Amino acid sequence: MAAASPLAPSWLDLPGDLNTLHAPSWAHDVVRDADGGLAVGGVPVSALKEQFGTPLFVLSEDDFRARARAFRDAFDAAFQDLCGGVDVYYAGKAFLSVEVARWVQEEGLRLDTCSGGELAVAQRASFPAELLGLHGNNKSAAEIGRALDLGLGRIVVDSIDELERVARIAQERRAEGRDAVAKVMLRLTPGVHAHTHEFIATAHEDQKFGLSMAPFTAEDAAERGVDPQLSAAEQAVDAAVALDGIELLGLHCHIGSQIFEADGFAVAARKLLAFHDAMQRKHGVVLPEMDLGGGHGIAYTPVDTPRPPAEIALALAAVVRECCSELGIECPRISIEPGRAIVGSTTFTLYEVGTRKTVQVEDPEDASRTFPRRYISVDGGMSDNARPVLYDADYSAALANRTSGAPAQLSRVVGKHCESGDIVVKDVYLPSDVRAGDLLAVPGTGAYCWALASNYNYLARPGVVAISGGTARWIIRGETEEDLLSRDMGARQL
Incomplete structure (x- = not known):
């Protein structure tokens, strides 16, 4: 038998049988x-x-459907007593086609899109608009208008600028006598640094996605004319509650991709729930939904250790249950966004x-x-x-x-x-x-x-x-x- 090569990385073991599949x-x-x-x-x-x-x-196709069902069933079971189950949005950015969109719907999942092109695929598949979401940090006016005209179930807003843009487009349609209300979730960056490649970690401060939960600096506050004790996240909630044409559904976060450790998801969930409670009390409103994102890893090599959906669901439900109990609040309807973990x-x-x-x-x-x-x-x-x-x-x-x-x-x-x-x-x-x-x-x-x-x-x-x-x-x-x-x-x- 051949010896291991000194050129091999430390994680790569010499296989006992090259014909065996991992x-x-x-x-x-x-x-x-x-x-x-x-x-x-x-x-x-x-x-x-x-x-x-x-x-x-x-x-x-059979494996895709089985993995989709596994996420749906595991999360529904784990969260049944908390919020009646979970809405699983398949993250279409991972891989999307018209036929895949049909499988997603047939298996009881919703669909997350992040461009006009992905929306077009969903439309061609006759995916129900109320079960669609639209992501993106720089949605065009055409994409926002399309989402409003279709009556999308939710638009995930990534910045205060974008919130104002969505509201303005909705107001223009309402001025024309059209029924246009943007159902919005606010994407927050909870400051959790996921253990993954820096280009696919998306909840730390120094990146393009989301509304920071950290207070403004004095300079930023002065430039924006806001209270320096506020964060961008809180300012966005304040605006979303007041803006005509906006229906604020709740909060959203996504800490990154190809993640195996559970600790980052737990920290993010706790931060979001505490902020959710504070904003409900501040404004006297109910925020009915919360999205905890996706990013669960898969086995690209034999050293990768993905967790089964049931284990992920039970661990996350335990954190949410404990946190809601500590805060004395009713659990919002939870949603998640697996993509790679289903199709990879x-x-x-x-x-x-x-x-x-x-x-x-x-x-x-x-x-x-x-x-x-x-x-x-x-x-x-x-x-x-x-x-x-x-x-x-x-x-x-x-x-x-x-x-x-x-x-x-x-x-x-x-x-x-x-x-x-x-x-x-x-x-x-x-x-x-x-x-x-x-x-x-x-x-x-x-x-x-x-x-x-x-x-x-x-x-x-x-x-x-x-x-x-x-x-x-x-x-x-x-x-x-x-x-x-x-x-x-x-x-x-x-």
Whole structure:
């Protein structure tokens, strides 16, 4: 058996069997079939390659539905005695299509959107407007107007400027005799620093999202003409209660993404509930709702330890129950926004191997010694998975079309783009006999991969195949070169 490479990161263990799949990283219906290749819901990846080509996003519809139900059922059960259950909003930014929106509705979830385009997908899926939310830190007037015209269930307002913009657009419609009331939640930043990458931590002060719960500085207070003891959050509540055209539903927070520890969620919930109580008493109003966000992590690698929905729900319900009891308040209707935790592990990306090469790399502890690192190039890359470039995200990979008894070799899976940073999987042990024409599967690509996909180097974006009942079908067709040229006005003139 091969020895572990000194070039491997400390968290990456040498696997005992390269053919064994780490179950938490994959959809529940991904297995190795009798021929040794991966199969999803009974459909072999070799057949998917033949029918749809590569690269390809392969999504288990049955697994998606099961994960959606698990969140709905677990949170309803945990919060039943507190507020009659929980409204689960699927965070469409993770991955959204018309068919996925229909699954979300059929499984009893609501849908969170964050752009006019995502709203358009929801409309095309005939998603009930009252079950939709609209997020975003800089919503356009057109997006706000669209939300009002549709009668959206809620608009999550991100700043005082935006609150005033929403109110003004609602008032303009009311002046025209139209029935326009903006149902608003205020997104607060409770100052909780989540244990995650800084670019996906969203509840600390130094970032673009939300209304700060910290008091204004004297300079800011003077500039705004407000009491220096106020925070932006309190000023926003004061304004929302008074503004014509605004119906304040409650408070919202989201502390970040890919989080495993429960402590950050607990601290945020306590801060929000205390502020919720203070604002209700200050204004003599009832704020009927509170959203505690999403951001729960998934298993991208064997060292990731995601918590099941029931465990998450029970832990959060215990904190909310205790806090409401201490404050002597009735629990508002709670909502949450899982996205990655539902769709992330439902999907893997299927690639075909092209070129390989092995380079010698200096020993990090002794420059006089070198060790081999193998580069395996596949037919996709940063255009279908930007997360390693954006967040230094780690992934794993498995030989997908066959099993192998060859020794493990530390490998780096890279794409075909003209960028040295075009890395799909930075460090993974794969069989030493991986060769051109083999298929590799990278699990955990359901969230923020297709959604962030680009046409860099004029590569066509891969399509998404959904599998259920032993049948595979496009839910998003892969692009063609003709698609790429269709908006090029010079090409249309030829």
